[in-house]
Amino acid sequence: MTTTLLTNIGELTTNVERDGDPCGTLHDAAVLIEGDRIGWVGSGAEADDVVARLARSDTGTPVVDAGGRAVIPGFVDSHTHLVFGGDRADEFEARMTGTPYAAGGIRRTVAATRAATDDELRARLAGFVTELHRQGTTTFEIKTGYGLTVADEERLARLAAEVTAEVTFLGAHVVPVEYAERRDAYVDLVCDEMLRACAPHSRWVDVFCERGAFTAAESRRILAAGVAHGLEPRVHGNQLGHGEGVSLAVAMGAASVDHCTYLDDDDVTALAGSDTVATLLPGVEFSTRQPYPDARRLIDAGVTVALASDCNPGSSFTSSMPLMVALAVREMGMTPSEAVWAATAGGARALRRDDVGALAPGMHADLVLLDAPTRVHLAYRPGVPLVRTVWAGGVQV
Numbered sequence: 001m002t003t004t005l006l007t008n009i010g011e012l013t014t015n016v017e018r019d020g021d022p023c024g025t026l027h028d029a030a031v032l033i034e035g036d037r038i039g040w041v042g043s044g045a046e047a048d049d050v051v052a053r054l055a056r057s058d059t060g061t062p063v064v065d066a067g068g069r070a071v072i073p074g075f076v077d078s079h080t081h082l083v084f085g086g087d088r089a090d091e092f093e094a095r096m097t098g099t100p101y102a103a104g105g106i107r108r109t110v111a112a113t114r115a116a117t118d119d120e121l122r123a124r125l126a127g128f129v130t131e132l133h134r135q136g137t138t139t140f141e142i143k144t145g146y147g148l149t150v151a152d153e154e155r156l157a158r159l160a161a162e163v164t165a166e167v168t169f170l171g172a173h174v175v176p177v178e179y180a181e182r183r184d185a186y187v188d189l190v191c192d193e194m195l196r197a198c199a200p201h202s203r204w205v206d207v208f209c210e211r212g213a214f215t216a217a218e219s220r221r222i223l224a225a226g227v228a229h230g231l232e233p234r235v236h237g238n239q240l241g242h243g244e245g246v247s248l249a250v251a252m253g254a255a256s257v258d259h260c261t262y263l264d265d266d267d268v269t270a271l272a273g274s275d276t277v278a279t280l281l282p283g284v285e286f287s288t289r290q291p292y293p294d295a296r297r298l299i300d301a302g303v304t305v306a307l308a309s310d311c312n313p314g315s316s317f318t319s320s321m322p323l324m325v326a327l328a329v330r331e332m333g334m335t336p337s338e339a340v341w342a343a344t345a346g347g348a349r350a351l352r353r354d355d356v357g358a359l360a361p362g363m364h365a366d367l368v369l370l371d372a373p374t375r376v377h378l379a380y381r382p383g384v385p386l387v388r389t390v391w392a393g394g395v396q397v
């Protein structure tokens, strides 16, 4: 088993709540990585002792001197759509001069994805994984949804499963053009043959519950079919206008409802009284010029909030969790600590994972050493590459 000792950490975000601080902040801290897990975490004199003891025993444990910099848990990006062909830079360009975002653009990516070979999609995906690691993301979810035939959805789920355990079946992304006049037949296909093909590669079932995509009744049926196939539900809802996505997610016990841009008081109350996380995706509002969701309102009501990138070629072509943190602070009323928590522990909650998103003995050794003295700098210095070193499962990536 390989061990690594990180010493001289100026500020360590553990996300193990301590004295009312959800970030469980430690100063002058050290972390021992043992294999793919965290072996020990501590600070002050206790850390000095462990460091001195390891030095005396001369086990050859590599020591990384953090130089007083900050360390945080690896980002947990609980919402991406990373298996696709082509891009839609032309739509982005048009949006920036006033053309509104329309979910119909999804069909263009469906055409490009169907035309791509497995190896092309796999190579693109490998590039995205490198991109995620470089920016400090060590756990990520990937959705299907750009195939929309049984064979294409199956291959997207299969390719996603090659790089993550968090695969989401999103056959109900939009109704594909060939079913435009027969939407019931498409919902039947999703609930039956498509789910049977995709469930073996997937953990989650998702649906885009929104005007222009799927109605609440269709969404309920699709999620229930997914649950019957052993998948756990999550929902895209309340992105483009107020709708039933949030209430449906809460009623179905979904792990998360994502977007949450347009909420009424009942939605907020329902979320606050549930185990459903509100996952906010500020990259979407950034690149569609829509209003940002009100994170402050949700947090003040007691809702658990996560931040994710929604990386996809249409509404948010960024995989940068540091950017999400900066936007959440600048535009959504979150404090820097709340935003960093939401991008790490919050993402873990949204994926119902208790082995990532925090730094404590037994957790995955997923850590980010920042080129900054505190986590606040992630929001304070937007656009600056502050991710210095990343360990995923104890291995430097």
Ligand code: NIG
Pocket (backbone or CB within 6 Å): 103, 105, 106, 109, 208, 236, 239, 284, 310, 312, 313, 314, 315, 316
């Ligand atoms: O989460 N909202 C639905 N799906 C994606 C957008 C996909 C696209 O435009 O290609 C989203 O924003």
Ligand code: FE
Pocket (backbone or CB within 6 Å): 079, 080, 081, 236, 310, 312
């Ligand atoms: Fe999405």
